Amino acid sequence: KQEVTQIPAALSVPEGENLVLNCSFTDSAIYNLQWFRQDPGKGLTSLLLIQSSQREQTSGRLNASLDKSSGRSTLYIAASQPGDSATYLCAPWGYSGAGSYQLTFGKGTKLSVIP
Amino acid sequence: GAVVSQHPSWVICKSGTSVKIECRSLDFQATTMFWYRQFPKQSLMLMATSNEGSKATYEQGVEKDKFLINHASLTLSTLTVTSAHPEDSSFYICSASISGRALPGDTQYFGPGTRLTVL
Numbered sequence: 037k038q039e040v041t042q043i044p045a046a047l048s049v050p051e052g053e054n055l056v057l058n059c060s061f062t063d064s065a066i067y068n069l070q071w072f073r074q075d076p077g078k079g080l081t082s083l084l085l086i087q088s089s090q091r092e093q094t095s096g097r098l099n100a101s102l103d104k105s106s107g108r109s110t111l112y113i114a115a116s117q118p119g120d121s122a123t124y125l126c127a128p129w130g131y132s133g134a135g136s137y138q139l140t141f142g143k144g145t146k147l148s149v150i151p
Numbered sequence: 152g153a154v155v156s157q158h159p160s161w162v163i164c165k166s167g168t169s170v171k172i173e174c175r176s177l178d179f180q181a182t183t184m185f186w187y188r189q190f191p192k193q194s195l196m197l198m199a200t201s202n203e204g205s206k207a208t209y210e211q212g213v214e215k216d217k218f219l220i221n222h223a224s225l226t227l228s229t230l231t232v233t234s235a236h237p238e239d240s241s242f243y244i245c246s247a248s249i250s251g252r253a254l255p256g257d258t259q260y261f262g263p264g265t266r267l268t269v270l
Contacts, residue, residue, distance in 0.1 A: 040194065139259075142194055
């Protein structure tokens with residue numbers, strides 16, 4: 037059974053800082069991995085999707101890396117802004133049996149960017 | 152972009168009553184919808200996968216007779232928590248696959264969630 041751990045659980049940084057969020061997963065047999073942002077009352081927003089064959093994926097100030105063999109992914113946020121404050125979730129896609137696939141979520145890292 | 156709504160946003164009910172939560176895809180047809188549950192400070196856990204016109208597929212440990220899922224149309228799936236108890240209090244989130252599939256990487260659009268509090 038896939039288990040996903042995200043460190044740290046919470047992070048508070050001043051505006052403008054670069055930061056790294058860590059994610060580890062126990063089953064390296066994944067198809068790809070997604071990073072989501074969760075805002076209260078607004079559901080989840082997909083930020084980046086990294087295919088299992090990729091090592092990095094970039095979107096604006098966000099850069100996600102994937103080391104499938106070691107079961108790790110990191111999300112790098114450059115020049116953080118107060119609007120980045122949210123909970124960030126890591127979720128690998130895995131095979132759950134009987135022709136089904138599913139996302140397994142970590143508990144998330146709650147980020148607060150202080151103006 | 153694709154929008155998924157949920158209703159209600161928050162529901163408080165007495166123990167023993169049943170609660171229905173609606174999940175709607177507003178501007179696209181969703182052949183496949185997913186229901187997740189998130190307890191405080193815990194991760195989202197997939198409860199079931201719902202396909203329009205067929206029975207939902209439940210994850211291990213989820214009681215299908217307690218959590219009734221109906222996906223009667225391409226834009227609406229409902230989750231009914233029957234005989235709710237305080238331990239069912241949680242945040243329920245649905246998502247919809249715009250591709251109609253449940254394959255890795257297929258974009259899922261998530262609803263804002265419904266907070267259920269059972270007294």
